[in-house]
Amino acid sequence: MGLVSQSSTTECEFDIEFRGVTKRFDDIVAVDDISLGVERGAFFSFLGPSGCGKTTSLRLIAGFDQPTEGKVFIGGESVVGVPSHKRPVNMVFQQYALFPHMNVNENIGYGLRQRRPKPAKQEVLKRVDETLEMVRLSGYGKRRVWELSGGQQQRIALARALINRPTCLLLDEPLAALDRKLRREMQIELQTLQRDVGITFILVTHDQEEALSMSDNICIMREGKIIQSGSPRKLYDEPVNKYVADFVGKTNFFNGEVVESTDVTVSVKSDSGQVLTGMLIKGATAPANKSKASVAVRPEMISISAADATNNSANIAIQGRVLNRIFLGEHSEYLITTEGFGDVLVLSPKSIESNNQGFAPGDNVSISWKPDAALVLGDT
Amino acid sequence: MKVSNKSNRWLTAALLAPTSVWFVLMLILPLIVILVFSFGERAAVGGYAGGFTLEQYANLPSRLKAFQNTMTIAPAGTLLSLLVAYPLAYYLALRVDRKYKLILLVLVIVPFWTSLLVRTYAWIFILGGRGIPSLLELIGIEGVRLINTPGAVLVGIVYGYLPLMVFPIFVSLEKLDKSLLEASSDLGGSPLKTFMQITIPLSMPGVATGCMLVFILLMGEFLIPAFLGGGKVFFIGNALVDLFLQSRNWPFGAAVSVTLVVIMLITVSLYMRMTLRSNTGRDESLM
């Protein structure tokens, strides 16, 4: 899938490809030897905390910056040295960057007006109207851009980029400035739009929920490096390390030292002397004995029962006490304090809640999970 | 804490008072005096004698040359300053490494630390017989005369007024959102098109402010034409110095002044209307 190695050179398989790309600003390494490929028509995301080099990666594709080392390919061709106005990609800027001295029509038609030969005025206007309709802002053509709301400006910025029919659309935290409800709407709209126009979308975001819900493929970055890429499902189920597991969804970590390992399982001993065992992710090599590692269990993989209830002996079980319960409609979220394992987050679905009536703060409970629900992850 | 409406109003009045008094004493009153003088007659020994006559205004054509010079050289000087200042401001705002920006800006102001009088005096030597023309003679070009020509006055103007033009333009280019330039490039705009379609229109407020400052001050200029025009290229300002201080014909001087003020008001308001209309951006702009 979308990830890649330096050796994959099949023609045009990737719409956008990085080969050994490094970008330095003086002594800061913003992007550190990245190689990746984005398939044509995919919805791809760069995900990572602020300052990890996402924007820089996007700017390397757009052509605002040139790589210090390595090459960027667009549609199978190297774009080293090609200035941004000659690249077949368009960007939606974080703060939209709409031209304040032009109205909505003029902003959207800007890209077409730069073409040689210059298209006829009527033609431009027709395309602008079509594009306005696509972003559901018909009739707004004569408005000043700064009179519009954030969400509307966002759509104008989208329209201004899409009207050029780029091979790839670059979006830099496009929804960050919108409020929560609008953001959710725009996420759905963006996905629909991407399916309709069928071009590659590359999204930059620090919001894991956004990346998970929208992308076909995600590339998780830290300090200029790719930590893992893959489908949302893969990242969620098979994170390569603690960083990824922590970034993608909620997870309980039981930290400790490796005491024993086999080909498929690793046992970790916590500071309090308790030993937990977790599965190794397919293809991963077991961490060395005595090295730091964590056993990770997703909150929805843990089930709760009354403390005195008999347990399926195959499962790992821990005694604890309910600290807090938050009712979330479909689920209830419990915070359970345990001896030796710290506080544990548990997500309990409604169907089970209705069987056992749920638990209240102060109740003694037993939490358990299937052995294969626990993963062992290295710290880096 | 609640400040009553009444004491608030008193406070406002008290704060505005010094400015208002200054404004009335130093601007309104003198203007009224000038206006009254312009309808009077010259006293036998010079100065002002009362009366009401339009004679002074009827006499205006005798100073036509000064008006003509001012009305051509002031706009030309403004335009020339703009042409020199824009690239400089552009370079300072968008091209220079941040590290050197401050130093270069200070260098633009440094000349202001010395009086314009002294600096313009220096130009007399540079443009005079023993300056550039004598250098040109060395390479065989003879008989070039620079000093005491409109060209010399223009050079002096551009030199003296450059910072006044550079700064407003620099400020508007500096606060120009750089991502707009990237957006233009991203949408296929070549560097030249980006400059014409984004940079220039968005720096218009600075250009308008700079032009206005320079133009208004130039209309009243007398030092530069006096030094570099050598009595051949004189402005209204020079005529006024002559009328008030030499020939002591105050009423006529007053009439010339009033006419200058009227011309200035008309041009400036026309100009304002023009730039305000063309400037459709979100910027409130101008002064």
Ligand SMILES: Nc1ncnc2c1ncn2[C@@H]1O[C@H](COP(=O)(O)OP(=O)(O)O)[C@@H](O)[C@H]1O
């Ligand atoms: N033009 C620049 N000059 C110097 N450092 C930069 C520049 N652009 C980005 N950086 C640095 O590169 C790193 C990555 O930045 P960026 O790509 O913007 O991160 P992100 O978008 O993931 O928040 C940061 O440490 C940032 O300070």
Ligand SMILES: [Mg+2]
């Ligand atoms: Mg960023």
